[in-house]
Amino acid sequence: MTVDKLPTRMQLIAALISWFIIWWGLQCFVIFQIFNNINFAFIDASISLGLTLIGISIIYFVQKYSGSYINNYGTRFFFIIAIIAGIIFSERLILTGLYSGSDFETMFNTTITIRLVAAFLQITFFSAVLWFLYFVKVQNEKNSLKFDAETTLRQAELIKLRQQLQPHFLFNSLNSINALVVSEPQQARKMIQNLSDFLRGTLKKDENKNVPFSEEINLLKLYLEIEKVRFGHRLAVNFNISEDTLNLKLPPLLLQPIVENAVKFGLYNVLNQVEISVNAHVKNNLLAIVITNPFDESTAQSMKGEGFGLSLIQKRLHLIYHRTDLLVIEKNNSIFTTIILIPQA
Amino acid sequence: MTKVILIDDEPLARQIVKEYLAAFKEIEIVAECGDGFEAVKAIQQHNPSLIFLDIQMPKINGFETLELIEKKPAVIFTTAFDEYALKAFEQNAVDYLLKPFNQERFEKAVKKFINSNSTLEKGLRGIDNYSSNQQIEQLESVPKKHSEEAHRVVVKNGTSILILPTAQIIYIEAYDDYVKIFNNETFYLKKKTMSYYEEVLDPMQFIRVHRSFILNLNYLTKIEALDKNNNLALLKTGAKIPLSRSGYSKLKEILNL
Numbered sequence: 001m002t003v004d005k006l007p008t009r010m011q012l013i014a015a016l017i018s019w020f021i022i023w024w025g026l027q028c029f030v031i032f033q034i035f036n037n038i039n040f041a042f043i044d045a046s047i048s049l050g051l052t053l054i055g056i057s058i059i060y061f062v063q064k065y066s067g068s069y070i071n072n073y074g075t076r077f078f079f080i081i082a083i084i085a086g087i088i089f090s091e092r093l094i095l096t097g098l099y100s101g102s103d104f105e106t107m108f109n110t111t112i113t114i115r116l117v118a119a120f121l122q123i124t125f126f127s128a129v130l131w132f133l134y135f136v137k138v139q140n141e142k143n144s145l146k147f148d149a150e151t152t153l154r155q156a157e158l159i160k161l162r163q164q165l166q167p168h169f170l171f172n173s174l175n176s177i178n179a180l181v182v183s184e185p186q187q188a189r190k191m192i193q194n195l196s197d198f199l200r201g202t203l204k205k206d207e208n209k210n211v212p213f214s215e216e217i218n219l220l221k222l223y224l225e226i227e228k229v230r231f232g233h234r235l236a237v238n239f240n241i242s243e244d245t246l247n248l249k250l251p252p253l254l255l256q257p258i259v260e261n262a263v264k265f266g267l268y269n270v271l272n273q274v275e276i277s278v279n280a281h282v283k284n285n286l287l288a289i290v291i292t293n294p295f296d297e298s299t300a301q302s303m304k305g306e307g308f309g310l311s312l313i314q315k316r317l318h319l320i321y322h323r324t325d326l327l328v329i330e331k332n333n334s335i336f337t338t339i340i341l342i343p344q345a
Numbered sequence: 346m347t348k349v350i351l352i353d354d355e356p357l358a359r360q361i362v363k364e365y366l367a368a369f370k371e372i373e374i375v376a377e378c379g380d381g382f383e384a385v386k387a388i389q390q391h392n393p394s395l396i397f398l399d400i401q402m403p404k405i406n407g408f409e410t411l412e413l414i415e416k417k418p419a420v421i422f423t424t425a426f427d428e429y430a431l432k433a434f435e436q437n438a439v440d441y442l443l444k445p446f447n448q449e450r451f452e453k454a455v456k457k458f459i460n461s462n463s464t465l466e467k468g469l470r471g472i473d474n475y476s477s478n479q480q481i482e483q484l485e486s487v488p489k490k491h492s493e494e495a496h497r498v499v500v501k502n503g504t505s506i507l508i509l510p511t512a513q514i515i516y517i518e519a520y521d522d523y524v525k526i527f528n529n530e531t532f533y534l535k536k537k538t539m540s541y542y543e544e545v546l547d548p549m550q551f552i553r554v555h556r557s558f559i560l561n562l563n564y565l566t567k568i569e570a571l572d573k574n575n576n577l578a579l580l581k582t583g584a585k586i587p588l589s590r591s592g593y594s595k596l597k598e599i600l601n602l
Contacts, residue, residue: 168425178361231355
């Protein structure tokens, strides 16, 4: 059970005050009907209301500071009985102090039923309300804890995914550099530079801070530059980025795994030349990024890892924007298209 | 001259092997291949005694490539994936080189091949383990099931190579040293054991119902009792498969009968 919208503090206080005013008026009326003394009715109702308020406060504080101890049926029942008895007893003590005489004693005894009923209704009602609020609070705490745990888990998954993908990329790139050192030292140097810039770009990113799109594009270009050296003529890359997207912001490293997937999927699923395209434009206050790679339908279903990275991205987008329609996948004419939509504030 | 073929989808990765191999005058590189299909063709044509094989390659991986070769040469795997090492040694690999590797480590691997080659009689190679147990123990154990093999089987159809998604396999029948893998139209021969497929394929979908049969549950239509101890499984294609007694009870258990 969750309660999303609790009334505001002011609304709650106003409701309580009106409740007690009505109750006080009612009690005045009843006592006045019996004794026909308005002065006495006011004082009597005020005292009993004051004592009731003290009783409710005691329940409130005991519940707040005793934790769950009071929250079993037996304890609570006896606690309520004790409070009611305390109210009646104190009422009698105060009133007899104010008005002495045997007349008054008999009068008090004739009204004791009414007094008991009034105290019982008030105390049980507020005890129930407080108990209910206590459960709501506990439940909400549990839920938020669960939510936190889930968020942490997702983040851990993302980090794990990134670590899973990168070592192979890193080792293969180093292997290429190893070959280039002798045959093309200048190219080797450039590759080392690209690799360093790329790694630096991925390492220092704070997950929760949005970055300019231009920065992410530069990172993608570095990554694809490295892959082009590794795979030579087989890999072609095509960027088509509209000018007005460059300053827009998006969560960091969101595109990187998609492009990595596209490259892997393209290279390992198709024999010939592989063209990866990255397009971006603005539409309806959304930054739309479209990434395509070729694929072969006949063997695609048996490729491992399809959609594995994508489902994590879906989850991440959901966590950030609370929407599930921001990642779209299309397959046609042996082209696999991934579309990412980033809402702009 | 020892004939060698290099198989790797990254040109620079082949280049480094070529460079390191220059130190061995008795070795001749007869072909370079960028994927498994080219490799199968080249190996058939040149009949090399050693291949350098990458694992992750387009369409079919290094292990699947190896499965398609009848007369297997000695293999040195070259890859950045250390998780396949155990499997590589199970395939009687001479060595397993983790990219990037240096010249010293590379030469050690080649010398291992040359030594084992000279001590064994030609043609007898491949049966003895080149790898020491110690080496295997050093490697982290890896799950035997690689998801690729659980989802597809690579088969040869004449000269062409076919990737068969496991969902299309109707049943598998033992056939001497081979198995026959049946799909809708025909069957393919593969030099593997029944227990290999029993282990690799999804056990909830592929059931070993008989010493000689594994069937795909998705194609099962009916179980027919011949007599008290003999049952037949009727498949959607009309094929009838005998059930052994244990196979019958296994099938009943999975179908919750």
